[in-house]
Structure formats: C-alpha cells, structure tokens
Amino acid sequence: MGISTAAKLGGFAVVAVAVFGGAYGIGTAVGPVGTTPPAASSASSASSASSGVHEPGGLRAxxxxxxxxxxxxxxxxxxxxxxxxxxxxxxxxxxxxxxxxxxxxxxxxxxxxxxxxxxxxxxxxxxxxxxxxxxxxxxxxxxxxxxxxxxxxxxxxxxxxxxxxxxGDPRPVPLPPPSDIAHVDESGYAVRLSGHPVVGEAKLVLSVSRGGTPVTDLQRYLGAYGHLVALREGDLGYLHVHPEPSAVAGPDITFSAAFPSAGRYRLYLDFQHGGVVRTAEFTVTVGDTGPQPPAPSKAGDGHGHGH
Structure with a gap:
C-alpha cells in the first residue's frame, strides 16, 4: 500500500530497540557539504527529554x-x-x-x-x-x-x-525528498517503507520485492534478515538498529527506533538476497511528536474521563 513515509502510521510488534537522541547542537559545527546545520529548538529539546531518548552515537571521537x-x-x-x-x-x-x-x-x-x-x-x-x-x-x-x-x-x-x-572536486548531492519506495540500483529490487517517524519511539517496516514480487527467501546478514542505520541531517547523529528475530525470511523486516528530534534523516537498509548484499536508502521527515492522548472533555465526570 502506498503510504507517505512522513504522514501515515503502521503499527508493528518489535523486539530490538536502539535509542539515540538528546542535545541536537552537539557536533553540529561540522554539517553536510554546502549546508548550515540546523540548531535545536527548545521545544525539540524538551520533546527529546520527555521521550527519554539519549544523545546520538558517533558525535564524539x-x-x-x-x-x-x-x-x-x-x-x-x-x-x-x-x-x-x-x-x-x-x-x-x-x-x-x-x-x-x-x-x-x-x-x-x-x-x-x-x-x-x-x-x-x-x-x-x-x-x-x-x-x-x-x-x-x-x-x-x-x-x-x-x-x-x-x-x-x-x-x-x-x-x-x-x-x-x-x-578532489567535491560535488554536493542534494538530499532526495522523502519517499516510501526505494529502488535498488538496476537490479529490479524495491523496498517499501511503512511507518510514522516521530520524536520518540517509531515502528518501521521495510518490505522487499523484486520485479513486483515479494521476496520471501532473504538470507541472513549479520545474524538477521536486515540491518538498518539512520543518520540525522546536520550533525550526522547515528542510529544503528536490527530487526526483531524472525523465522520468516521476508518480505517484511520490522524495526523500532527512537528519533531524538524533528527533522530529516537518511535511512540505509542492508539486506542480502542471492548471495549479494544490497542497500536501499530513504529520506524520512520526523514529526515533532507522536500521537497525543485526547484532551479531557469539559463535560466529563471531573476526573479526566471525558470521551
């Protein structure tokens, strides 16, 4: 199903969770080629703190x-x-x-x-x-x-x-726009991304197909059917996650990640099929917050149980 990566939810069960986040300003002095790294807003910092996420990996030597x-x-x-x-x-x-x-x-x-x-x-x-x-x-x-x-x-x-x-001669590459489909070189493989990246925990499912047919015989790579890295635009804060253990070799690979702040991220999925490791890349836009609980109704019972 064609879902916008930045706008629609997919609810999926996962086991492995890797968390990164915290002060967005750390390491931002060295941003991407030809760009000025974004600064953290107080709202984003507060959101990260309330989500319980930690400083990204890779910002320090x-x-x-x-x-x-x-x-x-x-x-x-x-x-x-x-x-x-x-x-x-x-x-x-x-x-x-x-x-x-x-x-x-x-x-x-x-x-x-x-x-x-x-x-x-x-x-x-x-x-x-x-x-x-x-x-x-x-x-x-x-x-x-x-x-x-x-x-x-x-x-x-x-x-x-x-x-x-x-x-050499550096030629900056513009960050591709967000998309829920990544085509892998000329091999005919495509990967669909489902999920709702928000500040805090987000569930992501990546589904592998080839020539329009779901791939159900993925090979294990680094002990799992897929390997996911995410880098944050600006300071390149690093997130490294692996999927839940699964006896099913595709097409779906499920991950959970905790994004530390709103903004754009690049996801890199490594997967192995036919003895070859391939990489699918995505740009995702992370929203400010996750789903919020409904506000108490003024006509409720006085204990916040309004409907």
Missing part, C-alpha cells in the same frame, strides 16, 4: 575512556587505499579485546556530510591493535566515520565518530 584514532589520511576520490584506525582504552593503549556485536567485532560505517556515499565495512584487527580495511571513496568531500563496537572490558556498545577529508 571519545566516550567513556575509549577513543577512535584514524591513522590514514590523504584519501583521493576514486583511488582505493587501506584505511587504518585504532580504538584506545582508558589507559591510552590500543584495545585488542572486543566482543562480537551482530556477528562482527567491528562495524565501520562511512557517509559523506551530505548523507551520500554510504558504506558499511568490516575491518580486520591486527595483533598491533590496528584495524585495517581496503576503502575507496567515489566522490571528494568531508566524510564521517562511525566505529560501532563492544569493548570486552566495558560490555557495552559504543559508537565513536571521526572525520576524514577526500581530495
């Missing part, structure tokens, strides 16, 4: 004593090279003990400041504590790297962020 240190510089658009980075711990030494998180010890997400150029990589950890992965950037510009991991000593997921520059 250091958190809870852990730091993301990128060793590689000098990237040029279109030229592959090895990307190296370390995670240092509270003692300043490189961390080498990590717990698996969604089947991997490290997820490296990369996107340009205008939310184009998304990549999801899985580096290898060397005995020297350096993570290494081949990387290439098709377009010049400023990029944000997100290291998503669980230090064994902390037993808690962290997402740290750092910026890198890619030299």
């Amino acid at each position: 250091s958190e809870r004593g852990y730091t993301l240190a990128v060793n590689t510089t000098g990237f040029v658009e279109g030229q592959p090279r090895q990307l190296e980075f370390r995670i240092t711990g509270p003692d300043g030494a490189a961390v080498t003990a990590f717990d698996p998180n969604h089947d991997r010890r490290m997820h490296l997400i990369m996107a340009r400041r205008d939310l184009s150029g998304y990549q999801h990589l899985h580096p290898a950890l060397g005995a020297d504590g350096v993570w290494r992965v081949p990387a290439a950037f098709a377009d010049a510009g400023e990029y944000r790297l997100f290291a998503d991991f669980v230090p064994r000593a902390l037993k808690q997921n962290l997402t740290l962020g750092a910026g890198i520059s890619v030299s």
